Amino acid sequence: xxxxxxxxxxxxxxxxxxxxxxxxxxxxxxxxxxxxxxxxxxxxxxxxxxxxxxxxxxxxxxxxxxxxxxxxxxxxxxxxxxxxxxxxxxxxxxxxxxxxxxxxxxxxxxxxxxxxxxxxxxxxxxxxxxxxxxxxxxxxxxxxxxxxxxxxxxxxxxxxxxxxxxxxxxxxxxxxxxxxxxxxxxxxxxxxxxxxxxxxxxxxxxxxxxxxxxxxxxxxxxxxxxxxxxxxxxxxxxxxxxxxxxxxxxxxxxxxxxxxxxxxxxxxxxxxxxxxxxxxxxxxxxxxxxxxxxxxxxxxxxxxxxxxxxxxxxxxxxxxxxxxxxxxxxxxxxxxxxxxxxxxxxxxxxxxxxxxxxxxxxxxxxxxxxxxxxxxxxxxxxxxxxxxxxxxxxxxxxxxxxxxxxxx
Amino acid sequence: xxxxxxxxxxxxxxxxxxxxxxxxxxxxxxxxxxxxxxxxxxxxxxxxxxxxxxxxxxxxxxxxxxxxxxxxxxxxxxxxxxxxxxxxxxxxxxxxxxxxxxxxxxxxxxxxxxxxxxxxxxxxxxxxxxxxxxxxxxxxxxxxxxxxxxxxxxxxxxxxxxxxxxxxxxxxxxxxxxxxxxxxxxxxxxxxxxxxxxxxxxxxxxxxxxxxxxxxxxxxxxxxxxxxxxxxxxxxxxxxxxxxxxxxxxxxxxxxxxxxxxxxxxxxxxxxxxxxxxxxxxxxxxxxxxxxxxxxxxxxxxxxxxxxxxxxxxxxxxxxxxxxxxxxxxxxxxxxxxxxxxxxxxxxxxxxxxxxxxxxxxxxxxxxxxxxxxxxxxxxxxxxxxxxxxxxxxxxxxxxxxxxxxxx
Numbered sequence: 164x165x166x167x168x169x170x171x172x173x174x175x176x177x178x179x180x181x182x183x184x185x186x187x188x189x190x191x192x193x194x195x196x197x198x199x200x201x202x203x204x205x206x207x208x209x210x211x212x213x214x215x216x217x218x219x220x221x222x223x224x225x226x227x228x229x230x231x232x233x234x235x236x237x238x239x240x241x242x243x244x245x246x247x248x249x250x251x252x253x254x255x256x257x258x259x260x261x262x263x264x265x266x267x268x269x270x271x272x273x274x275x276x277x278x279x280x281x282x283x284x285x286x287x288x289x290x291x292x293x294x295x296x297x298x299x300x301x302x303x304x305x306x307x308x309x310x311x312x313x314x315x316x317x318x319x320x321x322x323x324x325x326x327x328x329x330x331x332x333x334x335x336x337x338x339x340x341x342x343x344x345x346x347x348x349x350x351x352x353x354x355x356x357x358x359x360x361x362x363x364x365x366x367x368x369x370x371x372x373x374x375x376x377x378x379x380x381x382x383x384x385x386x387x388x389x390x391x392x393x394x395x396x397x398x399x400x401x402x403x404x405x406x407x408x409x410x411x412x413x414x415x416x417x418x419x420x421x422x423x424x425x426x427x428x429x430x431x432x433x434x435x436x437x438x439x440x441x442x443x444x445x446x447x448x449x450x451x452x453x454x455x456x457x458x459x460x461x462x463x464x465x466x467x468x469x470x471x472x473x474x475x476x477x478x479x480x481x482x483x484x485x486x487x488x489x490x491x492x493x494x495x496x497x498x499x500x501x502x503x504x505x506x507x508x509x510x511x512x513x514x515x516x517x518x519x520x521x522x523x524x525x526x527x528x529x530x531x532x533x534x535x536x537x538x539x540x541x542x543x544x545x546x547x548x549x550x551x552x553x554x555x556x557x558x559x560x561x562x563x564x565x566x567x568x569x570x571x
Numbered sequence: 572x573x574x575x576x577x578x579x580x581x582x583x584x585x586x587x588x589x590x591x592x593x594x595x596x597x598x599x600x601x602x603x604x605x606x607x608x609x610x611x612x613x614x615x616x617x618x619x620x621x622x623x624x625x626x627x628x629x630x631x632x633x634x635x636x637x638x639x640x641x642x643x644x645x646x647x648x649x650x651x652x653x654x655x656x657x658x659x660x661x662x663x664x665x666x667x668x669x670x671x672x673x674x675x676x677x678x679x680x681x682x683x684x685x686x687x688x689x690x691x692x693x694x695x696x697x698x699x700x701x702x703x704x705x706x707x708x709x710x711x712x713x714x715x716x717x718x719x720x721x722x723x724x725x726x727x728x729x730x731x732x733x734x735x736x737x738x739x740x741x742x743x744x745x746x747x748x749x750x751x752x753x754x755x756x757x758x759x760x761x762x763x764x765x766x767x768x769x770x771x772x773x774x775x776x777x778x779x780x781x782x783x784x785x786x787x788x789x790x791x792x793x794x795x796x797x798x799x800x801x802x803x804x805x806x807x808x809x810x811x812x813x814x815x816x817x818x819x820x821x822x823x824x825x826x827x828x829x830x831x832x833x834x835x836x837x838x839x840x841x842x843x844x845x846x847x848x849x850x851x852x853x854x855x856x857x858x859x860x861x862x863x864x865x866x867x868x869x870x871x872x873x874x875x876x877x878x879x880x881x882x883x884x885x886x887x888x889x890x891x892x893x894x895x896x897x898x899x900x901x902x903x904x905x906x907x908x909x910x911x912x913x914x915x916x917x918x919x920x921x922x923x924x925x926x927x928x929x930x931x932x933x934x935x936x937x938x939x940x941x942x943x944x945x946x947x948x949x950x951x952x953x954x955x956x957x958x959x960x961x962x963x964x965x966x967x968x969x970x971x972x973x974x975x976x977x978x979x
Contacts, residue, residue: 164780165749165840166691167848171856178859206642211634219631219868226619226627226827229965234614234825269677269863276861280712283574300860304688341573372572417642418867419634432573440575448579451586452708453684455677459826460627461866557637 212476236456240267293542353504494565620884644864648675701950761912902973
């Protein structure tokens with residue numbers, strides 16, 4: 164009989180967000196008349212920009228006739244989209260990323276998970292604590308995490324604690340690591356690296372020969388000038404970093420599925436003989452073997468994000484979410500919470516009032532206030548005693564939620 | 572410095588179809604005025620059925636307003652599509668597959684590759700020779716193939732030779748194996764298992780505790796009554812098989828990207844303690860961790876394949892390709908080729924006339940006849956001396972290609 168990948172049964176049976184959904188559904192079933200406000204999962208409420216819908220419809224109509232029909236897309240994405248990304252997300256910020264360093268995908272979750280395929284199981288991985296669960300779970304699936312301790316931490320991962328004392332920005336690892344997941348602006352804490360802080364990480368990675376897996380899925384929410392949108396704004400990052408980007412929150416693509424990964428030509432890892440191997444080539448091989456390209460209509464929708472109309476519509480979306488984040492942050496503070504984030508990110512990270520455990524406070528908010536948040540402990544043991552509020556809801560829901568929380 | 576997954580540099584640097592594309596592009600550049608007919612990669616030429624386009628446009632318009640907008644799809648797919656699949660692809664054939672055994676994805680290539688994630692690297696894998704390269708390449712990436720020999724075969728894979736003497740249907744393995752990739756109707760040979768033949772495999776898997784990874788991407792091209800469309804038509808298969816399906820060729824989804832994988836509740840593999848573990852649960856965990864669902868508009872397009880209008884349009888598409896396959900098969904025979912396939916599959920497998928090597932004959936056909944085929948040796952060492960013709964082109968191109976080949 165085949166053997167399973169033993170690592171799969173070491174990880175918790177349920178993915179964090181699935182467990183939240185389960186409890187919410189159970190509660191709703193028991194109290195069908197209660198109006199529950201979702202401030203948990205990063206699922207957006209505002210619709211897809213018109214420019215993207217129009218582009219998708221135009222592309223769908225092209226698929227209707229043989230003369231304009233498109234079959235298999237290039238595995239790495241269409242040039243029209245890679246060029247739009249290059250010009251708008253990089254050249255415009257003075258960063259020279261080439262088209263063949265950009266790999267279009269169906270989203271950052273897939274890529275941050277699948278990137279492990281190209282690395283040996285022996286690498287030592289560092290993750291912030293708390294962190295987006297995919298980094299930890301996929302490291303575990305790939306055999307890089309060891310075994311889980313009772314507190315949920317894994318024996319072989321190097322955890323970088325984030326808390327109020329370090330402004331939720333991880334300190335450099337105290338031991339040698341090979342791969343470092345960094346997410347800025349951060350999910351779940353909302354913290355963001357300044358240029359100077361991120362430069363310390365790039366410098367560290369260069370000196371210690373580590374590779375940074377940089378998740379920039381929330382870069383569009385940055386409001387402060389000294390916060391970099393891409394790690395490649397930092398000198399020397401091309402040799403030590405891979406960057407993940409997403410259209411999900413930026414342009415409402417949660418249900419439309421498109422993202423991309425930047426793997427510069429210079430970034431390498433070592434083979435058994437000690438030679439440097441291009442990660443750009445390895446990721447390309449992974450994608451051409453296990454992926455068949457992102458749908459044509461979806462790539463056209465993503466391209467429209469960069470049209471003049473699309474940019475205006477996306478700005479409106481983002482302005483709304485940014486204001487919403489500020490309203491949640493301010494409202495929670497007025498209600499007496501100690502909070503973090505919400506300035507450069509759509510997430511507000513709040514301490515539970517009396518050091519309640521995250522899941523206890525989750526249950527309290529669900530049952531007493533009919534508000535759904537994400538329990539901080541689901542992001543790592545340092546998240547215990549916190550909950551995450553997401554700013555992707557409707558204005559009136561935010562107001563109502565703050566009212567309920569202020570009432571005490 | 573991080574270590575790479577060493578297995579990646581053992582596999583040939585270039586994916587078969589990329590190498591074909593490279594040679595074709597080079598030739599076209601040197602002879603821009605020659606009309607090259609593509610009969611190589613399984614990329615279809617006929618457009619997407621109108622019903623699918625209409626469904627996609629309707630769904631795109633729903634994404635335009637907040638009241639109908641859909642964010643993150645369920646990781647495993649929308650119920651509307653899982654139900655349509657259950658009823659049309661299984662219940663209608665007397666096969667009881669439940670909705671929660673169906674996992675929607677962006678295509679069979681992703682799933683046949685990613686399925687390896689849930690299995691230990693220690694499993695012994697059997698593949699037909701020739702076979703779709705993804706089975707071999709992803710087994711290698713996952714550490715299940717060992718090292719490549721000079722002839723391209725891998726030390727740890729069990730090859731099941733297919734040739735004229737066995738009607739290109741593999742014999743049962745002579746040694747103990749854990750995982751068996753089977754593809755019927757077959758890419759590249761066009762061979763298909765009858766009920767009786769496939770039942771032998773299910774019986775074998777049950778007796779030897781193996782799991783069959785059954786690729787049924789071409790089931791829609793079956794014309795003969797005794798050829799099963801699903802392995803689950805065979806009694807007992809639910810305990811030993813996983814099935815992969817695709818809308819790519821069936822309904823023109825090569826550039827639209829949708830497929831699905833069936834993992835019955837009964838199929839298991841063993842953990843280190845010797846317990847049976849449900850593969851349905853493991854694949855679910857894999858997908859919810861490394862995948863974020865297929866785009867809503869794409870799932871609506873796939874659902875439309877099963878509408879009354881969609882079925883009619885898909886039938887027309889398939890009838891065309893089936894006739895085309897027959898025309899190629901008959902034409903090649905008239906031109907003196909020894910051929911196989913083309914009856915239950917869109918592929919015709921032809922012997923090179925004077926035992927030329929596949930790539931030599933590929934170059935000859937490209938340069939002398941301006942016809943692109945796929946070299947059989949790219950599918951495995953037993954494919955040497957063969958080339959594959961695909962039936963996805965236009966009628967007039969088929970006629971012209973046969974004319975060129977018949978002229979000698």
